[in-house]
Amino acid sequence: MLKFIADAEERACMTRILDLAERVLTKHEVAVSDFLEPRYTGLAKDILRGLPDLKFVFEGGHGEAERQRIVLFPGYLEPEDLKPQIGILKITGGRKFTALKHRDFLGALLGLGIRREKIGDILIGEQYCLTVVAQELTSYIAANLRQVGNVPVQVAPLSEIEPQFGRxxxxxxxxxxxxxxxxxxxxxxxxxxxxxxxxxxxxxxxxxxxxxxxxxxxxxxxxxxxxxxxxxxxxxxxxxxxxxxxxxxxxxxxxxx
The missing domain is CATH 3.10.290.10 (RNA-binding S4 domain)
Known part of the structure; x- marks a missing residue:
């Protein structure tokens, strides 16, 4: 199934995706990937659609998400049967907040010991930033992220991202x-x-x-x-x-x- 992929990184990523698919089909459980860049999600879609008795959806937090997780599940389930696999955090700060950039938010999250693969899109607005993360890390980040750059911040979970959000x-x-x-x-x-x-x-x-x-x-x-x-x-x-x-x-x- 992977013989057409020459790139070593792409092949390794798709191997991990197929391992997840095998787990779903043999153990009848839900499996989820890390956040993937578009070149990987496109490859995964082409590979997974050929597997019988397997369904999958992409979760990125909003309709134009760049980084997404793939949720794989048995064919007898429906998407509405699944638990959310992403969390959305609203980050606010003081008057210096508007000077913060994408790299500042990413650096603060990585500074908590979180791998890049567990972080989705970072969307920066006028008064606050929305960050998509792996659901299992939502509470940890909300409890521990207290500063971005030199700006004190507050973090609160959100249920969804407003359409057309961004700055x-x-x-x-x-x-x-x-x-x-x-x-x-x-x-x-x-x-x-x-x-x-x-x-x-x-x-x-x-x-x-x-x-x-x-x-x-x-x-x-x-x-x-x-x-x-x-x-x-x-x-x-x-x-x-x-x-x-x-x-x-x-x-x-x-x-x-």
């Missing part, structure tokens, strides 16, 4: 031109680094294209792609506007701050 100004739109749609050219503009600095980041394994690590600076980038750089955030290629009179390529980037 758009956490994104910075960048309109620029590049010599080519190479990964190093696009990402150096997006992350405000020199081309040589960006090359080092890529070669050091700090950059992912569409959630997959790459060390190839010449990797082509296209509209809709997501570029992330460890410690620097994430870029979305919103548009490629075409060639300019000087032979460069116009692009529109959206940077998560």
């Amino acid at each position: 758009e100004e956490n994104f910075k739109q960048i309109k620029t031109t590049v010599a080519s749609l190479r990964l190093d050219a696009v990402s150096s503009h997006g992350f405000s680094l020199s081309r040589s600095q960006m090359l080092e980041e890529i070669k050091d394994g700090k950059v992912k294209l569409n959630w997959k690590e790459t060390t190839d600076p010449a990797k082509p980038v296209q509209k809709g792609d997501t570029i992330s750089c460890r410690g620097r955030g994430r870029l979305i290629v919103e548009d490629v506007t075409g060639a300019t009179k000087k032979g460069r390529v116009g692009i529109v980037l959206k940077r998560l701050l």
